[in-house]
Amino acid sequence: MEDLKLQEQPASQEAPAPVAEMPPLLTVSPSPHARQGITTSHLMRDVIIALLPATIWGIYIYGLRAALVILFSVLSCVVSELLFQILLKRTVTISDCSAILTGLLLGLNLPPNVPFYVPIVGGMFAIIVVKQLFGGIGKNIMNPALAARVFLMLCWTNQMTGFPKEYTRLWWSADAVTSATPLASLKVGALAENFNLLDLFLGRTGGCIGEISVLMLLIGGAYLLVRRVISWQIPVAYLGVVALLTFLFPAGGADRLPYMVASLCSGGLILGAFFMATDYVTSPVTNGGRLLFGLGCGLLTFFIRRFGGYPEGVSFSILIMNTLVWYLDMAFKPHVYGIQRKKKGEKKA
Amino acid sequence: MKKYTFRGGTHLREHKDTAGKQTERIPEPKTVSIPLSQHIGAPAQPVVSVGDAVKVGQVIGEVPTGLGCPVHASISGTVKQIVTRYNAMGAQIQNIVIENDFLHTLHESMVPYPKSPEETTCEEFIEVVRRAGISGLGGATFPTYAKLQSAVGKADRIIINCAECEPYITANHRLLVERGETVISGMELVMHALNLPEGIIAIEDNKPDAIAYMESRLEKRRQLGRPANIRVCVMKTKYPQGDERQIIYALFGKEVPAGKLPADVGCLILNAETASAISRAFWRGIPLVSRIVTVTGDCVREPKNVRAPLGTSARDVIEFCGGLTQTPKKMVSGGPMMGFAQWDPDMPVTKSTSALLLFSADHDKANTIHTSCIHCGKCVSHCPMHLMPNYLAQYAKAGDTERAQKMNVMSCVECGTCSYNCPAGVEIVQYIRVAKNAIRAAAKRLK
Numbered sequence: 001m002e003d004l005k006l007q008e009q010p011a012s013q014e015a016p017a018p019v020a021e022m023p024p025l026l027t028v029s030p031s032p033h034a035r036q037g038i039t040t041s042h043l044m045r046d047v048i049i050a051l052l053p054a055t056i057w058g059i060y061i062y063g064l065r066a067a068l069v070i071l072f073s074v075l076s077c078v079v080s081e082l083l084f085q086i087l088l089k090r091t092v093t094i095s096d097c098s099a100i101l102t103g104l105l106l107g108l109n110l111p112p113n114v115p116f117y118v119p120i121v122g123g124m125f126a127i128i129v130v131k132q133l134f135g136g137i138g139k140n141i142m143n144p145a146l147a148a149r150v151f152l153m154l155c156w157t158n159q160m161t162g163f164p165k166e167y168t169r170l171w172w173s174a175d176a177v178t179s180a181t182p183l184a185s186l187k188v189g190a191l192a193e194n195f196n197l198l199d200l201f202l203g204r205t206g207g208c209i210g211e212i213s214v215l216m217l218l219i220g221g222a223y224l225l226v227r228r229v230i231s232w233q234i235p236v237a238y239l240g241v242v243a244l245l246t247f248l249f250p251a252g253g254a255d256r257l258p259y260m261v262a263s264l265c266s267g268g269l270i271l272g273a274f275f276m277a278t279d280y281v282t283s284p285v286t287n288g289g290r291l292l293f294g295l296g297c298g299l300l301t302f303f304i305r306r307f308g309g310y311p312e313g314v315s316f317s318i319l320i321m322n323t324l325v326w327y328l329d330m331a332f333k334p335h336v337y338g339i340q341r342k343k344k345g346e347k348k349a
Numbered sequence: 350m351k352k353y354t355f356r357g358g359t360h361l362r363e364h365k366d367t368a369g370k371q372t373e374r375i376p377e378p379k380t381v382s383i384p385l386s387q388h389i390g391a392p393a394q395p396v397v398s399v400g401d402a403v404k405v406g407q408v409i410g411e412v413p414t415g416l417g418c419p420v421h422a423s424i425s426g427t428v429k430q431i432v433t434r435y436n437a438m439g440a441q442i443q444n445i446v447i448e449n450d451f452l453h454t455l456h457e458s459m460v461p462y463p464k465s466p467e468e469t470t471c472e473e474f475i476e477v478v479r480r481a482g483i484s485g486l487g488g489a490t491f492p493t494y495a496k497l498q499s500a501v502g503k504a505d506r507i508i509i510n511c512a513e514c515e516p517y518i519t520a521n522h523r524l525l526v527e528r529g530e531t532v533i534s535g536m537e538l539v540m541h542a543l544n545l546p547e548g549i550i551a552i553e554d555n556k557p558d559a560i561a562y563m564e565s566r567l568e569k570r571r572q573l574g575r576p577a578n579i580r581v582c583v584m585k586t587k588y589p590q591g592d593e594r595q596i597i598y599a600l601f602g603k604e605v606p607a608g609k610l611p612a613d614v615g616c617l618i619l620n621a622e623t624a625s626a627i628s629r630a631f632w633r634g635i636p637l638v639s640r641i642v643t644v645t646g647d648c649v650r651e652p653k654n655v656r657a658p659l660g661t662s663a664r665d666v667i668e669f670c671g672g673l674t675q676t677p678k679k680m681v682s683g684g685p686m687m688g689f690a691q692w693d694p695d696m697p698v699t700k701s702t703s704a705l706l707l708f709s710a711d712h713d714k715a716n717t718i719h720t721s722c723i724h725c726g727k728c729v730s731h732c733p734m735h736l737m738p739n740y741l742a743q744y745a746k747a748g749d750t751e752r753a754q755k756m757n758v759m760s761c762v763e764c765g766t767c768s769y770n771c772p773a774g775v776e777i778v779q780y781i782r783v784a785k786n787a788i789r790a791a792a793k794r795l796k
Contacts, residue, residue, distance in 0.1 A: 027690065034362075135721075281724045333737060337607075
């Protein structure tokens with residue numbers, strides 16, 4: 001009876017606080033002893049979440065085959081990273097979610113009717129050649145997904161540039177009637193005959209799985225901006241320059257405003273500006289550098305689209321600007337507190 | 350109300366749970382172990398020997414020449430031993446261990462300064478501060494008398510630093526709320542002695558009660574007909590607002606040139622508790638023998654602010670705060686951003702111990718994730734000195750001190766904002782310290 005009472009006591013009263021002893025020695029480390037707690041994998045997860053609306057839209061438009069392409073791409077990236085790191089006895093870093101993100105981005109950059117070996121080879125190329133051979137996360141000089149996309153374009157040009165018509169819901173087979181993309185028509189200034197702007201904006205059009213719906217991409221982009229995962233400089237500068245140039249110089253005598261809107265809403269521009277150009281590893285760290293980075297991307301995109309051999313220039317422009325990040329960082333060093341600003345004449349001396 | 354702030358920095362999770370609790374005086378411990386070096390400069394030499402009887406406030410260590418502060422007995426009793434102990438940085442420091450006789454006999458020297466502030470010359474005043482062993486109580490422990498000396502003729506205003514931007518610490522906050530008048534009185538003394546026309550009390554806006562109280566004290570002062578040359582400036586709560594350079598920039602938009610001191614731009618900055626200690630030393634003759642310590646962290650049962658005699662062991666302080674609820678992994682003396690982790694649970698409270706934080710292994714988990722830099726630029730946008738910490742850390746890691754120096758690594762104030770914000774867990778400021786130390790060592794070799 002007494003035993004029972006004793007056992008019941010703690011429950012009825014306030015639970016006694018646990019008592020702990022001081023260890024004989026404590027851990028010593030240099031300050032700071034606090035961390036904000038947001039880690040790389042949190043950031044990567046946020047970008048993945050931001051891409052979900054566009055992903056779901058792509059699957060809605062193109063059916064389950066689009067999901068399979070993305071799935072193969074993600075699996076290829078993750079498995080490549082895992083195997084590479086195990087074989088080379090390096091720390092396995094797949095838990096940081098960056099390989100998943102690369103795979104997702106690559107998948108979204110592919111047409112839904114590519115043969116399945118295309119995302120698999122692309123994922124391997126992105127992770128092994130572009131990322132791991134340069135030293136893994138944080139060390140690559142180009143965006144892995146974009147570099148892989150360009151690699152695939154060069155290897156399988158036909159498969160990579162034939163887009164099925166919208167609402168062609170495919171399953172396992174890839175037989176589909178391909179249609180002209182808005183971009184090809186834009187190049188020659190043909191506009192209204194082929195598509196209307198609202199369809200372009202909402203994503204009722206053909207293209208790569210993740211590129212088609214501007215609305216869904218903007219929702220994701222806004223999420224990243226609100227969560228402060230990305231800063232506004234790169235997307236605003238990038239889209240601003242493209243908007244300005246297409247407004248001033250529409251091709252083939254097309255109307256300025258519709259031409260500008262169509263240029264912004266077609267191809268991989270929105271996806272590139274919000275999700276690819278803002279990739280931390282391959283973009284500058286200062287705000288000035290980011291503005292110029294966006295500006296450069298915009299200029300190159302405009303020139304490639306207008307004068308280049310390919311209808312689309314987003315991937316190339318971002319990759320070219322990727323290689324200049326170091327110089328942009330050095331050119332836009334912030335003014336250090338307490339260091340006298342050099343006068344222009346002094347700088348060269 | 351205008352709120353002053355600076356560019357960069359970051360808002361930290363504050364954890365200031367002890368802000369509403371009255372400061373408690375800790376019962377005198379059985380023994381104290383007083384380190385002879387609690388300040389920047391030469392360590393003090395013992396002037397008592399084993400077996401001597403000492404009284405509260407008696408000088409037990411003197412610095413004969415050069416920069417340094419005398420050290421006083423914080424309790425009365427007998428000198429039991431003089432031992433050499435390692436401090437947290439691994440330096441060997443002489444400690445004087447005093448056994449308490451619990452009589453609390455005051456030393457004869459503890460009398461108010463015989464002259465009035467008006468009759469006291471600047472040199473005499475600085476000597477009072479030196480003899481009281483006052484060093485900067487914000488944590489840097491630069492001898493205050495030397496700071497005053499360097500400001501003579503240069504400074505034209507005094508700023509009382511009560512930003513208290515470090516998380517957890519509320520020692521200055523409580524001081525202002527409970528004894529704000531001593532801070533003002535200390536300010537007045539310094540302003541009078543150094544002939545400074547202007548005084549500013551800088552308080553972060555997360556301490557509205559302290560702001561209101563200080564405003565009311567200043568209002569009362571004006572009603573008494575004293576000159577209205579002291580004002581409260583409200584700072585936006587952002588780390589590291591308490592850094593002298595950031596206070597000056599926030600208040601006046603001026604930068605302190607690299608390698609120069611705040612005095613060079615006309616500012617004398619003292620921590621609030623330092624000002625209070627000056628007032629106690631002058632008006633009551635009490636040297637620096639105790640200080641306010643914030644005791645908190647996720648392992649402490651009853652977090653609170655205590656006034657502890659210098660030399661009280663951390664164990665005694667924690668016991669007074671209800672003991673531990675879980676086994677700590679780290680004990681930090683000072684704030685979590687710039688404080689020093691201690692290895693010794695019996696580490697004595699010194700002039701630099703503004704807080705004792707006890708963190709469990711669980712709390713410390715975030716500090717154990719270390720991956721590669723992902724170049725996100727968070728360290729760059731948050732750096733209060735506008736450096737590029739990511740590159741500095743890379744150069745430091747590669748041993749390239751030359752490039753680090755070119756990118757002004759020596760301007761780093763080691764506030765730790767970069768490491769705090771780093772999503773990859775790169776130990777940015779830690780690497781930067783390595784580079785700075787290597788550069789300093791190389792410069793020394795050249796000499």
